[in-house]
Amino acid sequence: MSLPFPEFLANFSQLTSLRLSNAGLHGNVSDKIFKVTSIQTLDLSNNEFLAGFLPAFPATSSLQTLVLAGTQISGQLPDSIGSLRWLTILDLYECSFLGLLPKSMANLTQLVYLDLSRNMFTGSVPSFRGFKKLTQLRLSHNKFSGPVPSTYFEGLTRVVSINMRNNSFNGTIPFLLLTLPCLQKLDLALNRFCGQLDEFPNSSSSLIEIIDLESNNVEGPIPDSIFNLPNLHILTLSFNKFSGTINLHNIQKLGNLTSLGLSHNNLTLNVRGNDSTLLSFPPMISTLRLASCNLRTFPQLRNHSNLAYLDLSDNQIQGKIPSWIWSILGNDIFLHLNLSSNYLVGFEQPSPKGFTSHMTVLDLRSNMFQGRIPVLPPFASYMDYSANRFTSVLPYDIGDYLGSTIFFSVSGNQLTGNIPESLCNGFDLEVLDLSYNNLNGIIPSCLINMSSTLMVLNLRKNNFHGFIPEIFPASCNLRTLDLSENVLNGWLPKTLAGCTMLEVLNLGNNQINDYFPCWLKSFSNLRVLVLRNNNFYGSIECPDMNNSWTNLQILDLASNHFSSSLPSRYFSGWNAMMVNENDSLSGLDHLQHKVFMLSDDLYYQDKVMVTSKGLQMELVKILTIFTSIDLSNNMFQGEIPEELGLLKLLYVLNMSGNAFTGLIPSSIGNLKQLESLDLSQNKLNGVIPNQLAGLTFISFLNLSFNQLEGMIPRGSQFATFSQASFEGNKVLCGFPLLKNCTSTEVPGFSPPTMDDSHLDSDTDIDWCLIGAEIGLLVGFAIMIGPLVFCKKWRQWYFKNIVDRVLYMILPQLDRAANHGRRANRTQRKRQLERWI
Template sequence: MIVWILCLIFSLSHPILIFASFPAKHMCHADQRDALWEFKSEFHPSGLAASEKTQRWRNNTDCCSWDGITCDPKTGNVAGLNLLGSSLNGSLRSNSSLFRLQHLQSLDLSSSNLAGILPDSIGNLKNLRVLKLLECNLFGKLPSSLGNLSYLTHLDLDGNDFTGELPDLMGNLNQLTKLILASSKLSGNFPHVLLNLTELTTINLHFNQLEGTLPSNMSSLSKLEYFNIGSNSFSGSIPSSLFMIPSLIHLNLERNGFSGPLEIGNISSPSKLQTLSLGGNSLNGPIPGFISKLAGLLYLDLSFWNIRRGVVGFSIFLHLKSLTFLDLSHLNTRSMVDLSLFSHLMSLSVLHLSGNNLNISSTLNLPSPIGSLALASCNISEFPKFLQTQTSLFYLDISNNQIKGQVPEWLWSLPGLGYVDFSRNSFSGFDGPADVIQRNEIYMLDISSNTFKNPFPLLPKSIIYFSASDNQFSGEIPKIICELDSLGKLILSNNNFSGSIPRCFENFNTKLTVLHLQNNSLSGEFPEESISVGLVSLDVSHNQLSGELPKSLINCTYLQFLNVEDNMFNDMFPFGLRVLPGLQFLVLRSNKFHGPLYPPEGSMSFPKLRIFDISKNLFSGALPSDYFAGWNEMSSGVYTADNRQQRFIGVSFSNYSKSVVLTNKGSKMELLGISFNIYKTIDVSENRFEGEIPKSISLLKELIVLNMSNNAFVGHIPPSLSSMTNLQSLDLSRNRLSGKIPPKLGKLTFLAWMNFSYNMLEGPIPQGTQIQSQNSSSFVHNLGLCGAPLQKTCSGEEEEETRKEDQEDEENYQVLSGIVAAIAYVPGVFCGLVISHILISYRQDWFKKISKCIA
């Protein structure tokens, strides 16, 4: 009985003992709960993601149970805050309640719109181990207070717009293992302070603006596994010490300016390298044989290596049995690349050999796993038959070769094919029935620059990108295009299409981003129904379109490029385009646009505009003095457009037909590719403008081409033009300008071409290397001009009088330039209108009235 009683007591007490052995669960502290609640109120969340996290927080409850909150079970302190994807909107203030959470060890606010600088207060969270602020729209310099986070092991600030250099105090983060600062705008040399952080396993500085050389002692980072500094501006040789890091697995140095031969010493221990990306540099000399010893390589990119027309021993790649990715494009070698060499690499899924002389055997059989094959510019004259067995092929680029005839029908039977580029060959058609392409889910197809003729191919509904420019298609644009629900880019330029533009492109809603129909014979009015609100680039130039521009263009809030040159549009200036926040290229050249160039109300501000060409139209009237105030992109040397939005210009699929023909230095010049990012031009020539040249033109410090010729401008040439130090071409000919040529124009070092002919100018032609190098035709038909390069000489009195008047005018106009600049950035619309009226009055008292107005 006693034994049974003892057993009963033990059985009852056992759960109590077990329960007592667990520590009590603490609720979060009231002050930390209040700090979190205040932090939530500092932002205005948006989107479904927000409602799924912070929107479920409830005040006066245990914050340790809130979504995204982690607490220390022993103390109840808030140790983790994870609001990844919560769509917070608003700046992270320096006095934010977030910084009262002194026990935070992990903070993740990624994919929020913090839209501001990262405050120094971040350094107050001294217990942080993990800090993740990916893609938060942060900008400005990195705060030096990051160096106070001495416990930090993981720092990820990827995808922001940070500028400047890494703070030296970050060298204090001696426990840091992962540093990710990719896709930003960091500058300066490689941060040497990183060499002190010997615990680092990951350094990712990809896609920044870093430059200079790498330090020679990179091997001090003895635990480094992942090193990515691709897409920067580093130069010099690649230090061999990088390859001496025994732990290194991933090495990406692509798209920099590294040069010279790659010299690697003896590698004593087996390398762990799985990724070696050196492509897109200026490396030269032989490909080092040590690569054959990197038996674990999965990814190898040696593209654009300059072998200097030498011979490549391709056998070094045969030992790399694990390779899945190999890019040997553009090696500049005289060696013939035998494609059969790569048939031994059984794991290969990506093979890029573009820009080499290729030998393709009729019996070639590559391993079937290949999914991406690039053989552009390889002097191929026949369609590669070995492709018939490539059942895994998704990406095929055989552009810029010499292939003739028809595209074989069997190609479209490859089940995985999604991306095909046949551009710049001599294909004439498609073998098989009319619906041969529709049998497969093709997403991207480029058949541009061939000799394709009707019938127009029937495209699959899956198509996203289709380019058929520079062919011989004719007749109306097929209405079947309207059924392509996923179409995002359509390029049909440089063909013989006629008839009207299909009234269906609005069916694509926001999906159609690029519509290029230039250089055809399209006619009729531009239908409103043809405007997709998602348009980024629209080019219908060099057709026979008439009527008015579609008013629905003002709904295209993503529009950056608009070219309607050389049509028969008969309309007023499209003032509604001012509301488009990203418009950069506006070309209305050679039409019948008419009327004034100033809106009935409001200002004429185009903050992102880079190219403005309205020449050869019927515009008339005077331009107010402050007309160009607010054209910020032409005023600033900083490219303000978001790079992520700009990538459509250099889209990787193909350089689709986007071009602008400008008048530069008296001759026509076509802009293509990167030229769009360089040139900032204004051309208002061959219209009916009158009145004075707006003094605010001098605000456009970054302007390269200015053409105001063939109008009826009167008054003096603004001396403040001499502040436009980037100007290369200036044409003011065939107007009614009077007075002197400002002497400092001759000292503009980049101004290589100028034309002042057919005006009423007088006085000596200024001395200066640039002006004296001009042909005399640039000054003819100005009866009062004298001096070289004209044969008419000047008297001494004329020169002295001109010198004094120019000095006086220049001082006055400098005052005006500053005033106009102030108007551009300070609320002063009314004042600007007053100034425009005052400028008509007598010169001696105008700036007194202006000063009074500004005050």
């Protein structure tokens, strides 16, 4: 039931308390209710469709409690909020507020509870030193920035919890935070704090139970003070730059520790005592995140019956998994095991007979397991066995173990044989990746029929043959379909047109024989389309295909038999390749699919092969800003459309090996992000546009074997290309070609001429002038001879005489030379930063 806000309540002049939490209110809240001076408690929380703005508060307001959490009330906080001098509780959790916090908030000295989390507040935060009664400070999931000095927290003797998670705070972490006498929880994760974490006094009497500094840039050793906190339950320091060695006997001091996160720092965890025996973790430990801690052996966890989460990935653990692992995996509470990216070869002993596990995540990828795939845990939602050396066939009953599985990957092994029909019993599968194996046979029809639940189906680089089954369901839910590098033939199934949610469609390197699939125009989410190296033919012109692929990043139609001209209207709708002034490169991301209902760090990562700078390479992570168009080795003809110049975010453009004619469009000079341009082996004519010389990031250029003419433009990047970039153009001239330009090859070029009278053959010879000229030549030879034939003379002369004289005559040359050296260093630094 949904009701509008009851505005009549604002007429109750003696109203002191109004609680309408979870009342199903919608529409806009009345401004008048905030101006009732008698009201002391106003609670409108958890009305998700209630909107509006905060008006100016009256100076005589009696408000003590203002709770608007879980509404859509938005806008900036008014300056008049500082007039609420009696306010003790301000709860704006998960609203839609934005902008800077008003300075007047410093007047709210009676605050006990302040929650501004999950809004869009920006800028710095005010000092809290005046909030002497504050117990809860929650600022998480905003866009706050700037440093937070220790002085901000002076006098907060009652504060119990500080949560500043997921903002952009920077500077060093104020050590005063860890000395607040009542503090129990400190969460500064997902910020930009840096510097070292200082030692702090009185750690043995501290009440701190939770410290979370994950995903910052804190460096240096972990202070010993932390290991003296007697009440510490949760310590999360992962994804920082902490360094040094941690001895496990220090961690043993934390007798109440239940969760430890040290992953992805520059730490080395020493799990052995002075006598080289393996030490144990605190007995209550339930979560251990020790990825990338330079471990060389399994830590001693034999007797840790409370363990539910274990991450030992990205270490150097060798050999076999110890037999005690089965007693841990068999615990009813154990859920997550990640042993990926080590050097494991198998198990010391197979699972006990009748073994069952309630584990939901099993990650064994990137190890050295061999032979048969081990027994699959029956309740696991996520299983990744990729990048190992399994050589068996897929078990005929594999589907019986996948009843609860959402993610299953055996990619990058040496599996053989057919796909068993039982695999289709994985009714909950969202991601199925069998790529990079030696599987063969036809693709089972039931597997295609699973597309109503599957989000990712990857069968890339196997030996599947035959037709693609023509039974994609109308309820197709696929986001990624990769059938590339097989031996599939025939035509594309028309039922694939129902998979309109597709973001990645890769059918490259098969033997598919069909027209260009015009029904793809309805795939508005498409980001990657690869049809390369098949037998597609005909025109790519499709009716009503305007603004169809607004998200397209990568288009690869290379090595087919496409013909006709390029439809110029296509390019004007490819928004993802255009500059958007509202976009920010600070939010770089990769093309990936979250595995739903599981932890945040589990996802499927899309990959694709692209041709860039003349080489094929695999993008194992597709940046959402990476863009590429490859139309090479077809039979396209006509002129290259000027509209290509709209794609200002394009990184790679390859149109080689076609029959394009006409001029190179000068608009290509607008593609300032372009790094690779290949227009070779066409029939392009005319001069090379000077605008191309302004492409400062271009590192690969191939214009060879066309009919280009005139002088090669001069530019900072053009000077770096070899003759191979321009060869095969008979009337092209200038550096780096050996052919010099003449007046007939460069329009408008006129060599210097002499007056006809100087060409008269009967003119008398003036021997006095001839003698002077001979003397000049002899003197010139005496000066120049040593420079020509003596290397040391030549080096000394140019270094000490020529440069010095030139700089005296034209001092701006000296400044320009120095500036050029600095500019080259700066330009190189910028280019490196683009790829880091």
